[in-house]
Amino acid sequence: MKKxxxxxxxxxxxxxxxxxxxxxxxxxxxxxMPPSVDEEVEVSAAVFTGEVIDIEKKSRSRKxxxxxxxxxxxxxxxxxxxxxxxxxxxxxxxxxxxxxxxLYANESSMYEGVAELSTTICDRTAAIEEAQQDLETLGxxxxxxxxxxxxxxxxxxxxxGASVMIVVLFTFVLWRKMR
Numbered sequence: 001m002k003k004x005x006x007x008x009x010x011x012x013x014x015x016x017x018x019x020x021x022x023x024x025x026x027x028x029x030x031x032x033m034p035p036s037v038d039e040e041v042e043v044s045a046a047v048f049t050g051e052v053i054d055i056e057k058k059s060r061s062r063k064x065x066x067x068x069x070x071x072x073x074x075x076x077x078x079x080x081x082x083x084x085x086x087x088x089x090x091x092x093x094x095x096x097x098x099x100x101x102x103l104y105a106n107e108s109s110m111y112e113g114v115a116e117l118s119t120t121i122c123d124r125t126a127a128i129e130e131a132q133q134d135l136e137t138l139g140x141x142x143x144x145x146x147x148x149x150x151x152x153x154x155x156x157x158x159x160x161g162a163s164v165m166i167v168v169l170f171t172f173v174l175w176r177k178m179r
Contacts, residue, residue, distance in 0.1 A: 029091035029122070031091075031120075031121065031122035032122070034122070034124050035124075037124065037134050040104050040123065040124045041072065041073060041138070043106070044074070044104040044106055045073075045074050045105060045106050045107050045117060046071075046080070046104075046106075047071070047102075047104050047105075047138070048069075048071040048073075048075045048102075048103055048141070048144075049069050049071075049100060049101065049102050049103070049135075049141065050066030050069055050080070050101065051066065051069065051099065051100045051101075052065070052095050052096060052098065052099055052100075053065050053066065053097065055097055058111075058112065060090075060111050061083050061084065061092070061118075062083070062092065062095070063081050063082075063083055064081065064095045065080070065081050066081075067079055069100070069141075069143075070140075070142065071141055071142055071143075072138050072141050074105075075144060076144055076145050077144055077147075078146065078149065079148040082103060082105050082118060082119055083108075083111050083112065083116050083117065084111070084118060085110075085111060085120065088121055090111075092121070093120060093121050093123075093125055099127060099128075100128040101125060101127055101128060102125065102127075102134055102135060103119055103123075104119060104123045104124045104125050106123070
């Protein structure tokens, strides 16, 4: 019995040793103390407030579309897309549609391998309610100068196509009557 116990103990110890040698993939996000508002503005490519109007999940990130209300740096359009991680394990910020935020964004290829504006939980980005001190320090922002919705031409193809169809239909009807 004693011999069986020793053998069992050795099997357990050897198994744990063997399994500890196999590497595992781990995602982790570790942040240092965030810099002051002035320092964060200085190093950020874009600083603005806006409401989340859409979140598109990609393979390694989320593309978050904002309707910009005020801007302090780097943003001129009324809508902007920011990339963040999928969750806090890869430093992704937990944005929610319909909520407003103060964002500090940087050019980064961290998530999709292409340089794009992104933010993480390590930046000073925060929900508006939690960013009052930052907003006081920043002062009054400016409204974006380019209204994306005015420049939206996504329906032009549909309008042109419908116009052509009406002209063709009208021409066909006239041709049939004249025949």
